[in-house]
Amino acid sequence: MITTTELKHIQEEIEQIARDFGLDFYPVIFEVVGYQQMNALAAYEGFPVRYPHWRFGMAYEAARRAHAYGLQHIYEMVINNQPCYAYLLASNTLTENKMVIAHVYAHCDFFKNNQWVAPTNRKILDELANHAVLVERMMDRYGADRVEFFLDTCLSLKNLIDYHSLYIRRSRQDDREESQTPFPKVPKLPSKPYLDRWINPPDFLEEIRQIREKQKEKPRSFPPRPERDLLLFLILHAPIDDWQRDLLSIIREESYYFAPLQATKILNEGWATFWHRKIMTEKVLSDREVIDYADRHSSVTASSSGFLNPYKFGLALLEDIKERWDTGRFGKEYESCSDLVLKQNWDQKLGLGLQKLFEVRTVHNDVTFVDAFLTDEFVTKHRLFAYRFNPTTRAYEVETRDWQKVKERLVFLLTNNGHPIIWITDANYRNRSELYLWHQHEGVDLRWDYAVETLKRIHNLWKRPVHLESIKNRRRVRVSVLRDDTVQEEVL
Amino acid sequence: MAERIERDWARFRDIVRGKIRQNLRRYVAHRDLIGRQGRSVVSIPIPQIELPHFTYQWEQVGGIGQGEGEEGEPLWLGEEEGSGRGGAGWQPGLHPIELEVTIEEMVALLGEELELPALKNKSAGPMESLHYRYRSLRRVGPESLRHFRRTYREALKRQLQAGLYNPDDPKVIPIQRDKRYRAPDMTTEEESRAVIFFMMDVSGSMGDRQKELVRTTAFWIDQWIKRHYQGVEHRYIAHDAAAREVSGDLFYKIKESGGTKISSAYDLCAKMIARQFDPDEWNIYAFHFSDGDNWEEDDETALHILKDRLLPTLNLFGYCQVKSHWGTGRFLLELSDEVDDFDNVRTTEIASEDQIFDAIKDLLGRKEGRTDESTMFQSRPSTL
Numbered sequence: 001m002i003t004t005t006e007l008k009h010i011q012e013e014i015e016q017i018a019r020d021f022g023l024d025f026y027p028v029i030f031e032v033v034g035y036q037q038m039n040a041l042a043a044y045e046g047f048p049v050r051y052p053h054w055r056f057g058m059a060y061e062a063a064r065r066a067h068a069y070g071l072q073h074i075y076e077m078v079i080n081n082q083p084c085y086a087y088l089l090a091s092n093t094l095t096e097n098k099m100v101i102a103h104v105y106a107h108c109d110f111f112k113n114n115q116w117v118a119p120t121n122r123k124i125l126d127e128l129a130n131h132a133v134l135v136e137r138m139m140d141r142y143g144a145d146r147v148e149f150f151l152d153t154c155l156s157l158k159n160l161i162d163y164h165s166l167y168i169r170r171s172r173q174d175d176r177e178e179s180q181t182p183f184p185k186v187p188k189l190p191s192k193p194y195l196d197r198w199i200n201p202p203d204f205l206e207e208i209r210q211i212r213e214k215q216k217e218k219p220r221s222f223p224p225r226p227e228r229d230l231l232l233f234l235i236l237h238a239p240i241d242d243w244q245r246d247l248l249s250i251i252r253e254e255s256y257y258f259a260p261l262q263a264t265k266i267l268n269e270g271w272a273t274f275w276h277r278k279i280m281t282e283k284v285l286s287d288r289e290v291i292d293y294a295d296r297h298s299s300v301t302a303s304s305s306g307f308l309n310p311y312k313f314g315l316a317l318l319e320d321i322k323e324r325w326d327t328g329r330f331g332k333e334y335e336s337c338s339d340l341v342l343k344q345n346w347d348q349k350l351g352l353g354l355q356k357l358f359e360v361r362t363v364h365n366d367v368t369f370v371d372a373f374l375t376d377e378f379v380t381k382h383r384l385f386a387y388r389f390n391p392t393t394r395a396y397e398v399e400t401r402d403w404q405k406v407k408e409r410l411v412f413l414l415t416n417n418g419h420p421i422i423w424i425t426d427a428n429y430r431n432r433s434e435l436y437l438w439h440q441h442e443g444v445d446l447r448w449d450y451a452v453e454t455l456k457r458i459h460n461l462w463k464r465p466v467h468l469e470s471i472k473n474r475r476r477v478r479v480s481v482l483r484d485d486t487v488q489e490e491v492l
Numbered sequence: 493m494a495e496r497i498e499r500d501w502a503r504f505r506d507i508v509r510g511k512i513r514q515n516l517r518r519y520v521a522h523r524d525l526i527g528r529q530g531r532s533v534v535s536i537p538i539p540q541i542e543l544p545h546f547t548y549q550w551e552q553v554g555g556i557g558q559g560e561g562e563e564g565e566p567l568w569l570g571e572e573e574g575s576g577r578g579g580a581g582w583q584p585g586l587h588p589i590e591l592e593v594t595i596e597e598m599v600a601l602l603g604e605e606l607e608l609p610a611l612k613n614k615s616a617g618p619m620e621s622l623h624y625r626y627r628s629l630r631r632v633g634p635e636s637l638r639h640f641r642r643t644y645r646e647a648l649k650r651q652l653q654a655g656l657y658n659p660d661d662p663k664v665i666p667i668q669r670d671k672r673y674r675a676p677d678m679t680t681e682e683e684s685r686a687v688i689f690f691m692m693d694v695s696g697s698m699g700d701r702q703k704e705l706v707r708t709t710a711f712w713i714d715q716w717i718k719r720h721y722q723g724v725e726h727r728y729i730a731h732d733a734a735a736r737e738v739s740g741d742l743f744y745k746i747k748e749s750g751g752t753k754i755s756s757a758y759d760l761c762a763k764m765i766a767r768q769f770d771p772d773e774w775n776i777y778a779f780h781f782s783d784g785d786n787w788e789e790d791d792e793t794a795l796h797i798l799k800d801r802l803l804p805t806l807n808l809f810g811y812c813q814v815k816s817h818w819g820t821g822r823f824l825l826e827l828s829d830e831v832d833d834f835d836n837v838r839t840t841e842i843a844s845e846d847q848i849f850d851a852i853k854d855l856l857g858r859k860e861g862r863t864d865e866s867t868m869f870q871s872r873p874s875t876l
Contacts (some may be wrong), residue, residue, distance in 0.1 A: 016504070036494075039493070040494065040497035042495075043497060043500075044496075044497070047852060049496065050496070052496070052499060052500055052503070053500060053503075054500055054503040054504040054507055054541075055500075055504075055541075055543075056497065056500040057497070057499075057501040057503055057504030057505070058504045058540065058541060059499035060497050060500065060501050060504075061501065061504060061591070062503075062540075100858070107720055112803040132505055143655075148503075152543055155543050156543045156544055157545070158545070159546065160546065212535075250546040251758060275668050308555075308556050308557060308558050309558075313558075319777060382558060382655060383558055383560065384556060384558055385556070385557055385558070385559075386554060386555070386556055386557075386559070387554050387555055387556070387557050387560065387567055388554035389551040389552070389554060390566070391551075393566060395566040395567070395568065396554075396555075396566070396567045396568055397564055397565055397566045397567055398557070398562065398563050398565045398567065399554060399563065401563065409554065409556055410553070410556050412553070413553070413555065413556065417547075419547065420546050420547065420548055422546055425729065439546075444548045444549065444552045444553050445548070445549045445552055446548065446549065447547050447548060447549045447550070448549070449544075450545060450546070450547055451544075451546055453544035454544050454546055456543055457544070
């Protein structure tokens, strides 16, 4: 056991070191908790108060077991909030705590400065507690079973949000304005008056005008453009009760809070691991702690056979970037160099590594991070491979070590946070208020039984028939949930 | 937070219990569950509950790994269809979790699922005994029972509230109002005793498979009866042409050859009851397992002993016929013909593990078409 005063000293010391290194964070409040509390916190995704739901109970059961069997040891947890909250396990040793505190400060720096994470709700701790109260009130009022049932439905749809909405506005405003002008304007190219006849030929303009006129007469589709945020769409347009609308909004809001954190997992963990190592080895460790530290650090960055550890992978990629920018191994000159020996010993002594890392932590998410920095050399050096499932042997096997393919696969897995991309293309299909969804097929089929179940749940909310178009076994198919949950599947 | 997670955890366990209940038939037939004697907890692997959502067929996706291996080299075996692992290979898939359930809970579930009626207590009246346990507190009482610590705690609380407590000079002086005394809790307990006779035909026609079925069925019957009485004793009678009392361990192991005289077992059972167990004080249960291949001339004697000497003393008599290759299964028919009018007789037949569940219902459940009002208008089942 470590006393609070001791911890306080360590915290202050490390905080100062982190600041000196240029890390920039909100204040951090540390709490020391027992393992049971830690398991409960882990089940609640780090937050002390969440709405009542059995899935947290399931996560708790899993965490309990993992702890009991010594499979998993949670040293630390940190919440992206302002101030940041971090939990330390009471049984941590002094060295472990030092490492964890350094790790936490780097996370907090990431929360504050990464452009994807920075705009998330800074008062999420309170927000989630409010959600819990709201849901509890609903349960009192409408019955726990009913609310839980509806929550299950909402949670089935929680990944149907627009993961890019942070920086892409898909507003319907433009369309509305356009539809309000009585005569469609035909854009003209700028020209001198004497050239206008040739640059903007009148008969061509007339033709365009007529096309636009015709388009206008066509029944307007709804939504005007395909949309991604199904949750929002249902909140706005589904014929459901107000409390159900509220519940959907709660789930949607939480999804939007967690999405950027999932989308930056590798980078964030890599960043924190990079800094705890730097802080520990360069500033904090006393001689007798080195072995202890090395042991802990290696258990964090261990890779179990075949699996990729985000801590290890993120750290390795960041280190690779640091080395490349320190030595100047980037840009046209380096890449077009064909002399292997020269390339091997390339060193321009630029020392830009750390600066580059700060830039990476600010602008990238996992997809862009991997896309921009995963190189041929890195894949070879770290023995990365893509694996696939072989249906004949029913085993997973090494598919390829080709770096392009490895990168493609990794980017695919990270895109849209690993969820299939589903669009709402028409909410008035066949002019009967039927909902038409389209799966943007990227070479991998949907898990079909789940897809049908999910569609049924959407049907429960939308009340009218719901259709999903996708590709299954290389064929275009449409599955529909009609009245009374009858499922119909047809090949298109 | 502790309260919250407890609540969610309890809710999850409830749901899981529901799932177990749905699959109870399978678990009940599961021999391994009862394999280890003396364990009060069984682990039941249940798949994690996942809410359906739009996701990929992960087997088509594959993933990214790190380490050695040539192209085409197998890494690990795929899991069952549909349960792909998600993510880039660092999220472990949804492994089944094991839920610990006590045998008692299982039996309670079994009772609910089979709608087993609670067993009656046959004794003239419950034997009440009063227990005194000094577990509660009162504000009055004899000084000899004063609870020192609680008294001082109350005093400290009072002084803190009143601002009389000085940490530098920690003096706590209880006054009468602070005093707490130990007080007894009185509980009445019904004392009830039961004895279960397990009788089994160990003649050559009963093979290992049959005995295993008997063992599993008897286990659940035993558990159900144990739920209802404080003290339960067991007697085991093995018989072929002659009957003898054996120990529980030996019961499932002995193998005899030769013919079958069921009357020998019934006779021994009746004698043992007369000698040791007064029907007025004991709740007596008897279950007989056989393949029904009795000597034809013995049938009458057996049924006679059963009707005249056994049934009047028993709470319940269950006859469970285990199907074997050689058996003709004639005894069940004879028995049903003769004793069908008795309320305390149940008969059933088992051929495989799947039927254990139904057999338990037949043996311990309500008698069809008789006691349950809802079945009054149903025609008699044609199975027997």
